[in-house]
Amino acid sequence: MAVPQRWIVDPRVVWCRVGGSVLAYHGGSGDTHLLTASAGELLARIDADADRFAPVVDAASAAEAAAMTETLDALAEAELVHRVVPS
Amino acid sequence: MTATTANGLAADLAGPGLTLVTGPFRSRIRARLATVAAGLASLYPPDAFEPATGFADFHVALDRPVGARRWYRPQVRFRFDGREVFRPLPRPQAYPMLEWGLNWCVTTQINHYLLFHAAVLARAGRALILPGEPGVGKSTLCAALASRGWELLSDEIALVALDTGHLHGLGRPVSLKNAAIDVIRRFAPDAVIGATCHDTLKGTVAHLRAPRRGALQAADAACPTWLVFPRFIPGAPTRLQTETRERGFFRLVDNAFNFTTLGTLAFERTTDLVNRSTCLDLTYSDLEEAVGRLGSLRAVD
Structure with missing residues (x-):
């Protein structure tokens, strides 16, 4: 059985809703990223519940899980979130 | 201080120097050039000058280079803390060089404000921010608005307080370039415009004295309310669009001086400013129409 992936927001990242989007700023690189509102919601969920958040388990459907995974991969690519490697 | 006449200022500038108080900044200035004294006397209110005592944010001097250029095609040099930070310019450009130098001081030395390349005006404590790179027509628009009842905070550098997010005034003259000089002379015949200086790197330049009310209240702060990106396009109809x-946000950051230096604090302050403002894009060619459209803006609480 696959171990659910867990995530943590990079502590150097701050984000803020602007218009209909979310802007995330990485205090390390100095880069600002324009995110969709759903990506911003994921950041907030991870930050609020870093110990438990596991998208595949939390998602209501396979389609939702796939969408969340895709968004998380994009956030990870931007180095806004990091995978927590299970010990 | 001897007096705030050109002769009095010239004596102080050539002697102990004087302190020019512009918004939150104090600049200690020394210069042995009559054109600098004349420019200061005509473009700043008397209460902007204080004796050369106490703390100053910037210590600057304009003087004549040593060597042949003291006499042949005479030049002027600008020094900051005793260091020559620009190449010398032809001596007739001494006064514009002082204004450019003071801008340089703010944009390179100040990090206790978030700084944007933008004109800022205010009405009833609400700030209109006009960001833009040189040449988009923001100084012309700024001068026109200042002559029609808007309080001038700054034509070049927006000062955003890091704690409150409010805009602070700089209390400096408006820099007009090339055709804009005559445009403003026609638009506001009572405006006080200083000496015209030709053949500078920016073309012909002249400075507009800040209306007295704005200069006096430059220390006050205004709440960000309208963020308008202007662009002058010859022949274009006036369009003010959301x-x-x-x-x-990104257009504003493109015009920031110290966003990278201030990092997370700058991000939070900028997003706050954008969220508190109505964002608009303005294209115009008719100055009267543009001023009218901006004058009809209402704050959305």
Whole structure:
């Protein structure tokens, strides 16, 4: 059985809703990223519940899980979130 | 201080120097050039000058280079803390060089404000911010608005307080370039415009004295309310259109001086400013129409 992936927001990242989007700023690189509102919601969920958040388990459907995974991969690519490697 | 006449200022500038108080900044200035004294006397109110005592943010001097250029095609040099930070310019450009130098001081030395390349005006404590790179027509628009009842905070550098997010005034003259000089002379015949200086790197330049009310209240702060990106396009109809906040954020950051230096604090302050403002895009060619459209803006609480 696959171990659910867990995530943590990079502590150097701050984000803020602007218009209909979310802007995330990485205090390390100095880069600002324009995110969709759903990506911003994921950041907030991870930050609020870093110990438990596991998208595949939390998602209501396979389609939702796939969408969340895709968004998380994009956030990870931007180095806004990091995978927590299970010990 | 001897007096605030050109002769009095010239004596102080050549002697102990004087302190020019502009918004939150104090500049200690020394210069042995009559044109600098004349420019200061005509473009700043008397209460902007204080004796050369106490703390000053910037210590600057304009003087004549040593060597042949003291006499042959005479030049002027600008020094900051005793260091020559620009190449010398032809001596007739001494006064514009002082204004440019003071801008340089603010944009390179100040990090206790978030700084944007933008004109800022205010009405009833609400700030209109006009960001833009040189040449988009923001100084012309700024001068026109200042002559029609808007309080001038700054024509070049927006000062955003890091704690409150409010805009602070700089209390400096408006820099007009090339055709804009005569445009403003026609638009505001009572405006006080200083000496015209030709053949500078920016073309012909002249400075507009800040209306007295703005200069006096430059220390006050205004709440960010309208963020308008202007662009003068010859022959274009006046169009004032909604800009998205997302695009407004990035367009504003493109005009920041110290966003990278201030990092997370700058991000939080900028997003706050954008979220508190109505974001608009303005294209215009008719100055009267543009001023009228901006004058009809209402705050959305």
